[in-house]
Amino acid sequence: MASQRKFFVGGNWKLNGTKKGVDGIIDFINKDCVDPNVEVVVAPSAIYLDYTRQKVNTSVGVAAQNCYKVGSGAFTGDNSAEMIKDVGCEWVILGHSERRHVFGESDQLIGEKTQFALKSGLKVIACIGEKLDEREAGHTEAVCFRQTQAIIDCIQESDWGNIVIAYEPVWAIGTGKTASPEQAQEVHDTLRKWLADKVSPSVASSVRIIYGGSVTAANAKDLGKKPDIDGFLVGGASLKPDFIQIVKARA
C-alpha cells in the first residue's frame, strides 16, 4: 500500500542570502513550486523570515532555522517561537547538526527547545544524525536513538502530528557524499520500527522521516523511491532552481 504520508521538502538556506539573493530564490519558487502532493517549507535566516513570508506563495511554509527554549528574556542574539509566529511563520528547524556540532547544543537542550516550540504552536523539523566516526564505529542506530529519545522525553504522544524528523548523517552534509538510497532507507526503517516501540505504532507509521545530506536534482528521484523516505531537507541545492526538481522528485 502506498504511504499516506505527504511528501515533505524543506529548503534550509542556512547562513546564506541577501535581500537580493532571497528575491532570486523566491522568484523561482513562486514560478513553479506548486504541487498539491508535496508540502514545501523554506527556512531563511531569521533576518529574512518576515520578508520571505510576505513574498513567497502562501502554499509554501516558512521555517526559522532555530529558536530558544523560552519565550523572552535576557538571551542576546536568540529568537523566540512567539516572534516566529508573530511574523506569520509556522515551522522551526531544531537540532540541526550545525547547531549540535558547531554551536555545541546538547540532546537535552534540543529536547527542551522542541517542547517549548510545540507548546508555543510551532511545528518542528527535528534533525538527528551520526558523524562519520560514529558510523564507522557501528554506532549509527545508537546515536539516532539517543537523539530521538531526548525529544521523546520532552513531549507528548499527541505532539508527533506536528513533528517531521530529518535524518541527516553529518558526513553527508555539504560534502557531496550522499547516503545511498539503501543506507538512508535502512536508517529510516529502523527508526520507524523503534518509534513503534518507544512511542506508538500509529506515530511510527504516520510520522514523516525525511533525508538530508547532499540531496541534488540528480539523486533525489532514487532517494524518493524508497518507502520510508518521506522527503528531504535540502541545503545547498535549495538555493538554486534545482530545488524545484527535488520538490518534484516523486512526480
Ligand SMILES: O=C[C@H](O)COP(=O)(O)O
Ligand atoms: O539542512 C540541510 C542539510 O544540512 C543538508 O545540507 P546540504 O544539502 O547542503 O548537504
